Amino acid sequence: MRERRAPVVLATTLVLAAVLVSGCAGIPTGVSVQSTPTPPAPGASGNACCQLIVGGPQANWSARQIVEGFLLASTSFAHDHAIAREYLTPTASRLWQPGSQVTILHELPPLLGNPHLASVEGSSAQQLTVPGQPVATLNASGQYLPALQGPPDQFAFQLQREQDGLRIAALPGADPGQVSHELLLIDSFFSQEYTARDLYYYVPRDHELVPDPVFVPTEAADPLSTLLNDLLHGPSGWLADAAVTDFPAHAQFMPVHVLPNSSGGKTAFVDVHLPVRTPSSQIQVLVAQLRATLTFRSYGLPLFQTAQVKVNGQPWPRPPRGASRQGTHNSGPHLPRWPVDPPVYFLLANGSSHMLTGLTTRPTQLADQTVALSRIAVSPDGTYFAGVGAGNASDHVYTAVLNRAIQAGQVPRLGNMNQVLSGASFSSLSWDSGNDLWVAGQRHNQWEVWVVSAADGQVTQVNLPARLGPVTALRVAPDGVRVAMIVGSGNSAHLAMSAVAGSGAALSLTQPLPLGPNVSDVSLLTWYDEDHLLAVTRSGPASRLWEVPVNGNDATPLSELTGIQSITAAAGSKNPLYASISGGRLVKSIGLGEPWTYIAPGEAATYAG
Numbered sequence: 116m117r118e119r120r121a122p123v124v125l126a127t128t129l130v131l132a133a134v135l136v137s138g139c140a141g142i143p144t145g146v147s148v149q150s151t152p153t154p155p156a157p158g159a160s161g162n163a164c165c166q167l168i169v170g171g172p173q174a175n176w177s178a179r180q181i182v183e184g185f186l187l188a189s190t191s192f193a194h195d196h197a198i199a200r201e202y203l204t205p206t207a208s209r210l211w212q213p214g215s216q217v218t219i220l221h222e223l224p225p226l227l228g229n230p231h232l233a234s235v236e237g238s239s240a241q242q243l244t245v246p247g248q249p250v251a252t253l254n255a256s257g258q259y260l261p262a263l264q265g266p267p268d269q270f271a272f273q274l275q276r277e278q279d280g281l282r283i284a285a286l287p288g289a290d291p292g293q294v295s296h297e298l299l300l301i302d303s304f305f306s307q308e309y310t311a312r313d314l315y316y317y318v319p320r321d322h323e324l325v326p327d328p329v330f331v332p333t334e335a336a337d338p339l340s341t342l343l344n345d346l347l348h349g350p351s352g353w354l355a356d357a358a359v360t361d362f363p364a365h366a367q368f369m370p371v372h373v374l375p376n377s378s379g380g381k382t383a384f385v386d387v388h389l390p391v392r393t394p395s396s397q398i399q400v401l402v403a404q405l406r407a408t409l410t411f412r413s414y415g416l417p418l419f420q421t422a423q424v425k426v427n428g429q430p431w432p433r434p435p436r437g438a439s440r441q442g443t444h445n446s447g448p449h450l451p452r453w454p455v456d457p458p459v460y461f462l463l464a465n466g467s468s469h470m471l472t473g474l475t476t477r478p479t480q481l482a483d484q485t486v487a488l489s490r491i492a493v494s495p496d497g498t499y500f501a502g503v504g505a506g507n508a509s510d511h512v513y514t515a516v517l518n519r520a521i522q523a524g525q526v527p528r529l530g531n532m533n534q535v536l537s538g539a540s541f542s543s544l545s546w547d548s549g550n551d552l553w554v555a556g557q558r559h560n561q562w563e564v565w566v567v568s569a570a571d572g573q574v575t576q577v578n579l580p581a582r583l584g585p586v587t588a589l590r591v592a593p594d595g596v597r598v599a600m601i602v603g604s605g606n607s608a609h610l611a612m613s614a615v616a617g618s619g620a621a622l623s624l625t626q627p628l629p630l631g632p633n634v635s636d637v638s639l640l641t642w643y644d645e646d647h648l649l650a651v652t653r654s655g656p657a658s659r660l661w662e663v664p665v666n667g668n669d670a671t672p673l674s675e676l677t678g679i680q681s682i683t684a685a686a687g688s689k690n691p692l693y694a695s696i697s698g699g700r701l702v703k704s705i706g707l708g709e710p711w712t713y714i715a716p717g718e719a720a721t722y723a724g
Contacts, residue, residue: 171201174280178243181281182272189213190304192332204275204282211286213298215341217253219305240275240284240291250302251632251667256351257329257341259311259667261632270299308332311666313413313646314342315404316350316358318596320549320618322400324407325594326645327354328414328666342408343368353628357596357614361401365390373419380420383409388427402431414646414664453495453593453685453724459693460493461701461717466505469717470527471701478715482528486513490681492544492552493517493723495593499569500529501552503541512536512544512554514569535567536574543588546724547615548595553577555589555600562586566622578623580613590642591615593724598624599648599665601637608637610650612665631663631670639679642724644687651679662707673707685722693720 169188172181185202200208247270249262273285289295300308310333313326327350331341345351347368349360369386376382385405389398402424409422424431456473463469466487469478481500488502489509500517503509516530538558545553552567562585564577579586587608588601596615601608611627631637631650638658639651648663650670658679661670678697684690692704694711701717704710 169198178241178274204284207284210294214296215255215257217298219250219300219302221248221250240273243272245270258352261629311414314345315407325358325596339371353625354614356616356625383419383422386425455689461720464699479526482526484529485532490719494546494550495724501544535572545591547591555586575620575622580626606636633669634661639682641682641684643684649684681720683721695720
């Protein structure tokens with residue numbers, strides 16, 4: 116009876132642990148003289164409270180119970196996975212060196228699958244093979260990579276009997292005596308034990324900051340180590356060929372100290388050691404890169420409210436004579452962002468272009484338009500205009516200069532409409548921060564992506580990653596280096612994000628990061644804020660709006676709205692959402708989850724960008 120009841124006890128413990136973890140953050144707020152864990156999610160308690168309740172193995176537990184217990188205990192990072200190590204032999208514990216690489220499984224495999232127990236030939240050990248369905252992996256830099264759909268993987272654990280009972284002698288992927296970096300986590304616990312953060316790197320072209328999303332464990336002894344080490348080494352994965360770090364070789368961080376500040380937040384005290392000949396101009400930009408990573412808001416609360424930086428033991432920047440040496444400094448370059456209260460542009464059914472600003476409820480028609488259009492785009496600075504022709508001109512892309520200077524009685528005017536591209540059809544237009552127009556469409560029965568220079572009209576075909584699939588829609592982020600895409604069409608249409616690499620005639624997109632793995636049949640997308648997209652899926656006449664994080668995690672379903680034809684957003688909650696819906700109607704919502712209100716007749720609504 117004892118052998119049959121024990122798995123039920125483990126299952127009950129798992130449920131209890133899940134309830135406890137979901138009820139609090141488990142993040143202490145006391146003063147620490149070393150790096151502190153990242154803050155809890157918004158709305159979670161910041162007080163020291165319940166931790167994940169797990170215990171060590173019992174002497175009479177079976178192989179299945181030992182593996183179940185180990186997988187559950189692995190979710191606790193306290194004291195270098197001290198509880199989980201009790202399930203390992205002393206040798207296996209010494210060789211188990213889990214790092215940033217993680218395999219995230221759908222559920223606790225033994226409770227869902229049928230583990231297979233067999234003897235290991237030539238020894239007294241046993242091997243328990245457990246089926247598990249990977250949801251995603253974290254690579255060595257903490258980037259979240261959704262797993263491809265397929266049959267469950269098989270994870271083999273070797274066990275041997277010690278004086279105090281069965282223990283794991285070899286973990287999956289490693290033979291006895293080999294170092295193992297394998298860390299298996301259950302999806303429902305991953306979101307409690309890891310938090311999403313942005314590393315910030317520089318775009319070489321204009322030296323603007325661009326975020327690189329990673330996940331770090333909240334309970335680890337030093338969750339900052341991954342972030343700071345990655346800043347030193349530069350981006351990897353999808354962003355590796357598109358951004359750089361300004362930290363020179365041989366740069367090194369000293370231990371980070373954290374203290375509460377007077378406003379109730381935390382201040383990080385960071386000392387970075389640099390080569391003595393590092394120029395002041397380089398120090399200025401790398402300190403800005405560091406402060407952005409530590410203090411910018413990403414996926415919730417900022418890691419720290421402020422950061423005080425020392426360079427080679429001296430405060431940076433050096434305070435003027437007589438000034439306090441304890442002040443905090445957050446100056447530095449900002450991310451390229453959307454403006455607050457920008458105009459929204461749209462079309463009427465006759466293909467004429469209009470603009471609506473927050474200062475008026477009456478749309479203004481753009482003057483001097485000579486071609487009827489079916490979709491439009493405006494450059495981020497409002498200087499350039501682009502459109503796809505309507506009717507007989509639907510196979511042409513046009514650009515023009517947009518004069519937005521409005522004086523008494525004047526209206527915005529379009530310059531000459533220049534045909535810059537022709538093909539079978541064009542599905543998407545998006546301007547980048549360098550005033551280059553990105554176009555997705557079909558030509559010669561092939562889906563392609565082109566970039567058109569507003570300065571001289573030069574057209575460059577973009578090299579796409581192998582096996583990416585047809586790019587049927589795209590939107591460039593304000594940083595000019597991240598490109599969100601819809602890949603495929605119909606039921607197979609899904610989201611991905613790439614980075615822009617190269618320049619001139621050698622433009623290319625890097626290997627993509629899959630986004631929103633729980634959504635398909637995507638028909639529309641737009642950037643919502645720095646860390647999220649909005650996407651639209653269709654099911655019959657209804658359209659579902661989704662908020663999609665660009666860290667690779669699942670999308671969150673939002674409201675339904677019948678017949679969404681276009682969607683546009685900018686700067687998150689700082690600006691309203693506009694959508695064009697069936698029947699040629701322009702509607703507006705002041706924020707996610709808020710009701711939609713009718714504004715005017717209109718189609719193809721878009722903010723600049």
